[in-house]
Amino acid sequence: MRPIDANYNSMATTNDLSSEMEVDAFRRLFPLRFHERHLLESIRPDGRPLGRARDTTVMLGAVASANGSALAKIGSTAMLAAIKLEVMTPTMEAPDEGCIAIDFHMPPICSPLIRPGRPAEVAPVISKQLSDTILRQAITRNYLVDDSASFSLNVHCLCIGIQEKKTKITKRMFLTSSSFSSHLYKVAIISEIPHLSSGMIDMKELSLVSGKAAWMAYLDIYCLDADGALFDAALLSAVGALSHLRIPVVSLNDDGRIVLLSDDNAVAMKENEPVNKEKRKLNLNRVPYSLTCILHKNYILADPTSEEESIMETFLTVVLDSSFQLVSLNKPGGPGLAHTSAIQDCIILTRQRVGELQKILNEAISDMEID
Amino acid sequence: MDIERVGGRGANQLRPIDCSRNVLNRAHGSATCSHGETRVLAAVYGPKAGTKKNENPEKACFEVVWKPKTGQIGEIASSWLIFNETWTYDRKTRKGVRDDPEENIAKYLPFDCSSEHYDINYNPGDVVEWIQLSMMMVPYPFPVILPVMEEVLFCEIIHAISSSILLLSNLLPCAIHAACAALVDAGIPLKYSAVAISCCLAESGHVILDPSKLEEQKMKGFVCLAFPTSVNSILPESGESMEQGIITSLTHGVMTVEDYFQCLEQGRAAIKPLSNILKKKLQSQSPSNVSMAT
Numbered sequence: 001m002r003p004i005d006a007n008y009n010s011m012a013t014t015n016d017l018s019s020e021m022e023v024d025a026f027r028r029l030f031p032l033r034f035h036e037r038h039l040l041e042s043i044r045p046d047g048r049p050l051g052r053a054r055d056t057t058v059m060l061g062a063v064a065s066a067n068g069s070a071l072a073k074i075g076s077t078a079m080l081a082a083i084k085l086e087v088m089t090p091t092m093e094a095p096d097e098g099c100i101a102i103d104f105h106m107p108p109i110c111s112p113l114i115r116p117g118r119p120a121e122v123a124p125v126i127s128k129q130l131s132d133t134i135l136r137q138a139i140t141r142n143y144l145v146d147d148s149a150s151f152s153l154n155v156h157c158l159c160i161g162i163q164e165k166k167t168k169i170t171k172r173m174f175l176t177s178s179s180f181s182s183h184l185y186k187v188a189i190i191s192e193i194p195h196l197s198s199g200m201i202d203m204k205e206l207s208l209v210s211g212k213a214a215w216m217a218y219l220d221i222y223c224l225d226a227d228g229a230l231f232d233a234a235l236l237s238a239v240g241a242l243s244h245l246r247i248p249v250v251s252l253n254d255d256g257r258i259v260l261l262s263d264d265n266a267v268a269m270k271e272n273e274p275v276n277k278e279k280r281k282l283n284l285n286r287v288p289y290s291l292t293c294i295l296h297k298n299y300i301l302a303d304p305t306s307e308e309e310s311i312m313e314t315f316l317t318v319v320l321d322s323s324f325q326l327v328s329l330n331k332p333g334g335p336g337l338a339h340t341s342a343i344q345d346c347i348i349l350t351r352q353r354v355g356e357l358q359k360i361l362n363e364a365i366s367d368m369e370i371d
Numbered sequence: 372m373d374i375e376r377v378g379g380r381g382a383n384q385l386r387p388i389d390c391s392r393n394v395l396n397r398a399h400g401s402a403t404c405s406h407g408e409t410r411v412l413a414a415v416y417g418p419k420a421g422t423k424k425n426e427n428p429e430k431a432c433f434e435v436v437w438k439p440k441t442g443q444i445g446e447i448a449s450s451w452l453i454f455n456e457t458w459t460y461d462r463k464t465r466k467g468v469r470d471d472p473e474e475n476i477a478k479y480l481p482f483d484c485s486s487e488h489y490d491i492n493y494n495p496g497d498v499v500e501w502i503q504l505s506m507m508m509v510p511y512p513f514p515v516i517l518p519v520m521e522e523v524l525f526c527e528i529i530h531a532i533s534s535s536i537l538l539l540s541n542l543l544p545c546a547i548h549a550a551c552a553a554l555v556d557a558g559i560p561l562k563y564s565a566v567a568i569s570c571c572l573a574e575s576g577h578v579i580l581d582p583s584k585l586e587e588q589k590m591k592g593f594v595c596l597a598f599p600t601s602v603n604s605i606l607p608e609s610g611e612s613m614e615q616g617i618i619t620s621l622t623h624g625v626m627t628v629e630d631y632f633q634c635l636e637q638g639r640a641a642i643k644p645l646s647n648i649l650k651k652k653l654q655s656q657s658p659s660n661v662s663m664a665t
Contacts, residue, residue: 286625316620325625325628326630328623330622331617331621336616339617340615340635
């Protein structure tokens with residue numbers, strides 16, 4: 001149970017039912033009125049002003065077995081992100097690029113609304129939003145596969161599992177290209193269109209040996225506690241994990257295989273030239289930060305809790321990068337309409353939030369480097 | 372300032388739009404909409420008794436299923452696979468359990484769905500040939516009072532559509548128009564209808580409206596917007612302010628905030644003629660009625 005702020009008592013004495021009723025009963029029976037009474041006083045039930053986000057923390061290196069990890073908390077919403085690296089063969093059309101696969105999980109422990117065995121409806125949506133935000137070049141590749149399908153029914157079968165198995169599909173497309181050459185020739189041309197937006201990560205940094213080996217990074221984000229603003233927390237934890245990521249030292253052995261160079265076999269491998277000399281970080285350019293706001297009548301509530309989300313159902317998520325460019329402005333419908341002035345206000349709030357989050361993340365990184 | 376576009380279109384010129392209602396016989400409401408080569412079919416089933424979890428007894432509940440012509444069915448769709456495997460989807464829902472005390476709901480249905488006189492005059496195989504994408508919506512109103520339903524209805528659908536087809540953003544406007552027309556065809560009361568438009572931002576900072584798929588790939592940014600249509604024809608006193616609001620906004624790619632607002636302005640300017648065209652198309656005679664009359 002949340003503590004009820006002192007302000008409430010003075011409000012409760014004003015008029016109608018609320019003076020005759022227990023605060024908790026009023027909150028449960030008339031949730032909307034309960035919140036609107038607070039909004040009139042420019043305060044929220046947890047004592048925050050409307051435009052302020054909850055306390056936010058980022059802890060890097062939460063999972064020792066992962067190559068990079070972070071635990072992000074916004075209020076009581078908690079997200080754990082971890083990255084595992086594997087060596088893979090790069091795709092034909094991008095021989096010197098690695099790959100990142102992003103997945104978002106909502107296990108039943110995170111919320112009473114999620115039942116075991118049934119996947120949460122929001123999970124794939126957040127997962128898609130995260131991949132769009134973190135790797136924007138994935139969009140062009142998806143269209144590539146999509147286009148091939150509309151050219152010919154023969155390529156039909158290749159269209160299954162677009163999201164997860166991007167690399168495999170492209171490989172199979174090239175294997176079959178001899179048989180439907182004319183259609184696939186078009187596809188090949190499309191794939192040569194350069195990626196227009198570089199995204200936050202340069203995929204070339206994940207390459208090991210051009211055309212032979214590259215890193216495949218599996219970025220998994222687990223929602224431990226879902227108390228509103230899930231996308232914001234998930235993105236923050238993903239960014240934290242990526243900035244904590246250390247790419248391990250590997251070397252080519254005599255068979256042409258990539259071998260991890262751990263302390264034990266370092267002596268034995270001494271004669272082999274390591275592919276990369278030391279553990280290195282990824283360079284993150286233009287880190288994205290997001291803020292979700294609720295639009296309710298003329299009020300804008302930043303960083304909603306799950307209780308607020310369930311009562312007022314119009315959301316607007318703004319993602320800005322560190323140079324204040326707009327990465328995404330997502331309003332997925334809802335009963336309310338967003339007017340231009342409200343959008344502008346949300347962008348201003350997000351700009352403030354970007355500053356806060358940058359500071360929090362930089363502190364977390366410098367804390368880790370001292371350790 | 373003019374940009375060369377495929378097909379000789381101007382930057383603010385839309386592709387030809389076509390929209391027709393009542394294209395499927397056994398659905399409660401259906402419509403197909405095309406923007407140039409992009410084509411979407413929508414079908415509405417219900418109202419019927421709800422069985423799903425997390426339902427709010429004061430609101431209508433919608434299940435939206437998005438089915439691409441090829442490939443995976445939208446994530447939200449998993450439990451409705453049965454409808455999508457073949458085109459004989461009406462087998463289970465036709466009797467639509469309407470043990471609903473509200474007579475009103477039945478009044479809105481275009482025909483009695485318990486009668487047995489359906490004739491299929493389309494071949495399921497044909498349908499799949501020409502459909503670019505198809506979508507089905509299954510509304511589940513509870514025994515509710517209709518005004519409550521009107522409030523909620525459309526925005527909920529847009530929400531579900533836009534979240535299930537984040538991937539295919541160039542289709543979103545077409546899908547929204549088809550869904551809207553199908554709901555009108557099913558006689559489900561709407562608070563307002565929606566008009567959607569997509570804009571692309573070129574490297575040079577120009578905005579082009581209604582991009583085709585190929586054009587979209589060459590652009591640095593993409594914005595898709597849905598606005599409510601004017602209800603002026605019915606309620607002349609309602610102001611302009613509603614049209615200014617946005618139901619849905621989706622973006623791809625990095626752009627400046629000013630670029631976004633530029634897209635917003637240009638999109639908003641194109642909405643009015645677009646909504647007039649769609650209204651006109653919806654008022655015209657539906658194709659199957661024509662065939663019955665001749």
